[in-house]
Amino acid sequence: MRSLIGGLMGATTLAAGLSGAPVAAQDITITMAAPDWPPTRFMKEYFDQTYKSPNGGNTVLEMDFIPWPSFYERVAASLTSGEQKYQMIVTDSQWLGAFVEGGYYMNLTDKINADPELKTIMQDLHPALVSAYSTYPHRTRAQLEEAGEVPAPGVNYYGFPQFPDTYVTYYREDIFCHDGEMADFEAKYGTNLPCTYEDWQDTDWAKWGQIGEFFQRKKGEMLAGETLDDDFYGIAYQAGKGYDFSTMQVNAFVWQNGGDIWDESKAPEAQAEGVVNSDVAVEAFDEYLSYLQYMPPVAQTGQMDIFVIQDLYMQGKVGAIIDWVGLGEPVLDPSASKVHDKSAFGPAPGTRQADGSIDRTGNIGGQPFVLTTWNSDEVVDEALNVVKWWLSPETQLEAVKNGGQSGRMSVMADPVYNDLRPWNRAHVEMIDWQKDVWHIPEFFEMLTQQQEEFDKAITGQITAKEALDAVAEFQQELLEDGGYID
Amino acid sequence: MARRYREIGKAGWGYTLITSIVGLIYFSPVLWIILTAFKTRTDALAVPPKLFFTPTLENFTSVFYRSSITTGTSQSTDMALYFFNSIFIAGTSVGLALIVGTLAAYAFSRYPLRGNDTYLFIILTTRMMPPIVVIIPIFLMFRLSGLAGSYWGIILLYTAFNIPFSVWLVKSFFDELNPEIEDAARMDGASESRVFFKFCIPQILAGLSATFVFGLILTWNEFLFALLLTGVETRTVPVAMARTLGGEVGVDYGLLAAIVTLFLLPIFFVTFLLQNQLLRGVTFGTVKK
């Protein structure tokens, strides 16, 4: 019976939404598609505990928790079939184009312009996040900042941060700060083994490679004064075929070396051919590949995704990894992690520039959430109230305390923020460096083809140049067909 | 009319020992999964693999309860509901397919239509289509008819999936019956429904139960349509299981193993009870007496 009642309620909301008939302000149900994990579970719990609708009515936030691995399929099927089930949706930033073009995600530019409170929120959100999570057609951070005002004229806004994510370095304090290991490393490479946060701020990829070489030990050898009962590895980062589990890291290498991916914000002039496979890009990709030899053997299979490196790290098989902040919480959990009391976090390494500074440009992760297009004005207004509630400093701070993250600069600047979670300092430092991969509807086709070519290079079937040539050729043709390149 | 199969020779306990060893080797991945259900994450990923460990029941608790993020109190995961859903949806749809399929099978066997074989073939073809193609139309249809998220929607869909198989299998059982007995009954003035219920059905009960078990095995673990067409309240175990495959950690091996183990129990016992009939079921009824 429960389902019958639920179904009827859903149908009522839907019918009201479709016909545009007035909905009683008292009871609005907002159904939200959300991946099933702690940051969204928190949102639901905290909503139930604290949310009071400003219109005095009773608002229900119905969360449809969908398992992460199937989240995309479920959302895509719901949207493209016209089911119109959801009023709000948590989405990956890359999906924006496909679902905006499909007419499913609501353009919020006018709403933001009309609402001073929303405007204030948008101004306080980190511009890298606004660029990645909100704009379509995509506008880069530089383009937004050039406009000098928020919202920038002529830019369309869609999403708000639900969980902003960056990748940082997770490392084993017990071995990186071990006197004997530090002395040995210094003796071998003439530079220090990064132990403190400040040390990691000065760590570039070259040193990352040295760490990898240094800590690669066989079963039976010594590590930090103890005999190893299994092979040990110094470093790992993502190199998996699934979803975007190599692109996110490869892009960092390309950008940091001055190369580029196809830049959708400069369409239709921007090219793929000659850019994606430029000499700089090939060199950068080669550098990415060169460190794989120091990583655990799963790297040879092209299956070393963000979860595999997390597991290898948690089970004490690897000394340092580069992984998303969103996967940090289990590392501190004694029941899942052998290194829960030995871990520290620093910014991800980068490429040293001519002036000695380090470029850490990275590919942003995390998810925004959006509103859908088929709702009545009452539902939209109430949904925006929920947005304001979620992005209020109080809620955001509470989210961070409970393992979430905030996109608001004022919250990140709060003196208590850095101490709330051990990776927060690194996260704030990294967020300034973030750019994003493409947002156009064809992104998945580009991503899949690219992941496949990258995977061939990672597993040693082809060279970096062959891989990037194939990617560039494919993208050039696809984008010309789609009218993105003149 | 018990269809007990005949064995090629008989063997003693020594043979049992040998086959048990082979059987256990074959079973070992399943055993591994069952053992994992009692392990912590660290034990599950231990190198070398741990055969002896302190068992924990925590995974089984987590199947049904999770702790709240804000208050730490324990909340239901609704998994009990999903188990009910799976049993209810699979049981009803396989049963329904069996009833509808039996009627059709009887007709195909006793009252052949013009183009009988063509109909039968078309029915079978629907089972052969890669399911991904029909998703968008079915999704659209479910929305228009209001079936999305309801029990009836998914039950009818699974019924449709099971009909081809049921029709083919049950028809072969009817084909094997001796029509003379039925004719004799008709001569004695028995009505058609009496012939059907009193003479035909009792003779193929074993076959019907085999069909049921086989349909159950094919339906029990269905994932794709369950993912897309069930709602929060009608979700089945295979869909709920997917939450253990990634999120904040990769695969939660212990929890996944616990769900798999619990989910194996009902179908394991049904299969065990109807084991001899299953032997007949898989051959599409081609094995003669």
Place this chain on the structure above:
Amino acid sequence: MANENSRTGGFGAWLLDPKRRGALLVTPAITILFVMNIFPLLWSFGLSFFNYRASSLKVPTFRGLSNYERVLTDDKVWERFQTTAIIVGSSVILQLIVGFLLALMFAKAFPMRRIVLMLVLTPMMLSFVSVGVFFKLFYEPTFGVVSYLLSNFSDDRFVVLGTPAGAIAGIVIADAWMWSPFVMLLVLAGLVSVPKYLYEAAEIDRASSWRRFWTITFPYIKSLLLLAVLFRTIETFKLFDIVYIITEGGPGSSTETIAVYLYRTAFQFFRTSQSSALAYIVLFIVVVLTNLYLYAVNRRAEEVD
């Protein structure tokens, strides 16, 4: 219906006429099948002639056979078909061998056979997802049991999924493990259907066991084996979850089966119409296989009768 019946007795009588009994009994099954299966199939068949993309607002236009042309001239598609053929072929052969051996083992009666048989039948009852996840764990070079067992013989960790051949083998073993019991049941059914008197006669003739197998047993299981091949081929053609979980189609594209590619085209690339066209090409192949299958079934029936 009963209501209608009482009001219009004429129609009721017409409906229940023995001439129409067959059609009447078939109706419920056909109705459900039509609504839930055939209608959506026809819908996608229609889509396959347009340039519809589920993610786009553009009104689809009629494109005739261009989707079919595009799919059939795409080198990638042929590559995927080849990969599929290799995986399906080797998996089915392995299932046959293992299933056959298991069947021979269980053909004899022995104490506790029902229980031992259950050990072998269980893999079929697991979900594809859990089989995929755990086999992937078994193959993982650091945590996996396979690599651990082999590490006693070599200094380096054994990496199962590192090469195209290894990845294909990994998938084939997982799939074959899961479905060999199915083949076993088929063959076992054939073995136990051999009339006992034939064996008794052979016993008197003192025929060698090899000869007994070829002349008595094999004829009884021959068509059943063919049946197993076809049925498993048809099902393995749809193999998706295991591949997607264990290798994601990697390394590179060496394990991208047609089912994985179809999924990507439909759900990731949103080439809805093109995916329908591809699906119908797959269906065509499967229908041909089905026909062969039915031919085998019929032959078997003739042989035994």
